[in-house]
Amino acid sequence: xxxxxxxxxEAAAPATASEDAEAVARFEARVAAxxxxxxxxxxxxxxxxxxIRQISQHAxxxxxxxQPEGNWVTRAPSLRRKAALLAKVQDEGGxxxxxxxxxxxxxxxxxxxxxQLLSGKAKYxxxxxxxxxxxADIGAIGxxxxxxxxxxxxxxxxxxxxxxxxxxxxxxxxxxxxQRQGYEIMLTLSRGTPEQKAMAQDALDRWWWPSLMMFxxxxxxxxxxxxxMRWKIKRxxxxxxxxxxxxxxxxxxxxxxxxxxxxxxxxxxxTGHWEFGVIDWSEFKAVLAGNGPCNRQRLRTxxxxxxxxxxVREAALAHAAKRxxxxxxxxxxxxx
Amino acid sequence: xTSILVxxxxxxxxLHTLRLADTALVLGHRLSEWTGQAPMLEEExxxxxxxLDLIGQARSLYAYAAELxxxxxxxxxxxxxxxxxxxxxxxxAEQPNGDFARTVLRQLLVSAFMLPxxxxxxxxxxxxxxxxxxxxxxxxxxxxxxxxxxxxxxGDGTDESRSRMEDAxxxxxxxxxxxxxxxxxxxxxxxxxxxxxxxxxxxxxDATVARVFAEATLPVPQAGTWMQSGGRRGVxxxxxxxxxxxxxxxxxxYPGAAx
Ligand SMILES: [Fe+2]
Ligand SMILES: [Fe+2]
Numbered sequence: 001x002x003x004x005x006x007x008x009x010e011a012a013a014p015a016t017a018s019e020d021a022e023a024v025a026r027f028e029a030r031v032a033a034x035x036x037x038x039x040x041x042x043x044x045x046x047x048x049x050x051x052i053r054q055i056s057q058h059a060x061x062x063x064x065x066x067q068p069e070g071n072w073v074t075r076a077p078s079l080r081r082k083a084a085l086l087a088k089v090q091d092e093g094g095x096x097x098x099x100x101x102x103x104x105x106x107x108x109x110x111x112x113x114x115x116q117l118l119s120g121k122a123k124y125x126x127x128x129x130x131x132x133x134x135x136a137d138i139g140a141i142g143x144x145x146x147x148x149x150x151x152x153x154x155x156x157x158x159x160x161x162x163x164x165x166x167x168x169x170x171x172x173x174x175x176x177x178x179q180r181q182g183y184e185i186m187l188t189l190s191r192g193t194p195e196q197k198a199m200a201q202d203a204l205d206r207w208w209w210p211s212l213m214m215f216x217x218x219x220x221x222x223x224x225x226x227x228x229m230r231w232k233i234k235r236x237x238x239x240x241x242x243x244x245x246x247x248x249x250x251x252x253x254x255x256x257x258x259x260x261x262x263x264x265x266x267x268x269x270x271t272g273h274w275e276f277g278v279i280d281w282s283e284f285k286a287v288l289a290g291n292g293p294c295n296r297q298r299l300r301t302x303x304x305x306x307x308x309x310x311x312v313r314e315a316a317l318a319h320a321a322k323r324x325x326x327x328x329x330x331x332x333x334x335x336x
Numbered sequence: 337x338t339s340i341l342v343x344x345x346x347x348x349x350x351l352h353t354l355r356l357a358d359t360a361l362v363l364g365h366r367l368s369e370w371t372g373q374a375p376m377l378e379e380e381x382x383x384x385x386x387x388l389d390l391i392g393q394a395r396s397l398y399a400y401a402a403e404l405x406x407x408x409x410x411x412x413x414x415x416x417x418x419x420x421x422x423x424x425x426x427x428x429a430e431q432p433n434g435d436f437a438r439t440v441l442r443q444l445l446v447s448a449f450m451l452p453x454x455x456x457x458x459x460x461x462x463x464x465x466x467x468x469x470x471x472x473x474x475x476x477x478x479x480x481x482x483x484x485x486x487x488x489x490x491g492d493g494t495d496e497s498r499s500r501m502e503d504a505x506x507x508x509x510x511x512x513x514x515x516x517x518x519x520x521x522x523x524x525x526x527x528x529x530x531x532x533x534x535x536x537x538x539x540x541x542d543a544t545v546a547r548v549f550a551e552a553t554l555p556v557p558q559a560g561t562w563m564q565s566g567g568r569r570g571v572x573x574x575x576x577x578x579x580x581x582x583x584x585x586x587x588x589x590y591p592g593a594a595x
Contacts, residue, residue: 067372309376
């Protein structure tokens, strides 16, 4: 999941005055009892808005995330890798599609959401504002970025909103496949020539800290956590999931024979957790504010694709309208 | 590794297999260039599907070509370590994507040929080719339907889409003749029952194109258009070299590395 920015601003509003307290109480009780909320069920406006923002942000991230990896599709170094990468990028597009569909069940249109992305109003995960500079970045993204996404998303398979939870089940299956595939690229490189190993190390050096930032600000600074936890839109705090990720990932990196760009990284024998250094939140804020290496490029590319395809979408609509008109004009023929 | 030229007198079956593989890979690669650029998300997925089918076909065919060649080369050696003059793809496959109109028209023109071609090849005396053909035939049936629907939408859509489709037709039509060509090597395979005669597939191709163009309200170009040729002999346009430079960059830059 890529909803790190969610925690940044706009604390979820309390139930609006017009909402009847009894309905809110019933809703809260259902959520507490692990009942799934479905599209036609009553829900507090703030719950709806929070979900729309979180799901659409996740969808936008899938779509923008196609760019850094798409950057290597034409240069994948073997036919097997080429097919696997193309299929992966295609999966991410598919994730975007069914997340938009889940958001639509909450009463927004895909067009509206896409407009928010193109205008720069909506956020997407900052991780995709970093460039993919070598082939090893494709390995590192699969291993770390998809890996981090899984950590975030597995709890969401049990999230309180039914359509979102079901979308996540499907997404998680594919993300774990991506993660294994990415790790396998890293393994091949780190067992390869010295140049390949250096490539893998360089990718880990560049992607490690941004991956840790994917889980969002530290718990103390996150404003949404309480309400979102109670509503079971979120199930663990940012710091809890970040720690899970570090604990799972560090031994995998060591198995590759690579080192992490964090001198403070050490295993605490007592807790069994890997302790890590201080995250540079000023970098996180800068990228979130639009100043990452690729923010402008990513949005420009998306806008160009959207604007460049306008005539195609218009033609499809025009043709459909002509067909309907022809059918209406010749009902007998159409019926035959 | 130094690349080994496919000799002009390559055995017919090897040459034939390479020609099919190269056309599939080059066209699949072209489609993969659309990643992140498609006019809508659904098409992002659809173009990737077609590209994946074609790359998959190429892999099976390269593996077989490597086996026929018997020099220990792999599918990746054949794809990544041959230069443009060693490629034997149809010229139409290497034509740049252009706009979406040109991409879907190119796909239609090729798929309308490949569908009957694969179908006929399922009867080949060569069992490996027949098996590849059986799988490819199913895939291409979808490619043809998908591309045909778009040619119809764009031809019959707006003034702009129609004019783009007309430009695409003007650009691509001269590359359609090559699909039906045969040389001595082909004729040996045809006579032996290993490959179909492409000229015999012409009526079906004509009929498919005519049917789609009629619905798209596009004119079928007059017979007698000058036809380009050469890809199957290794004489390509300028675009292929650039495509291969991108595609082959890593294996060329790190010789001998495994990925
Ligand atoms: Fe995804
Ligand atoms: Fe993924």
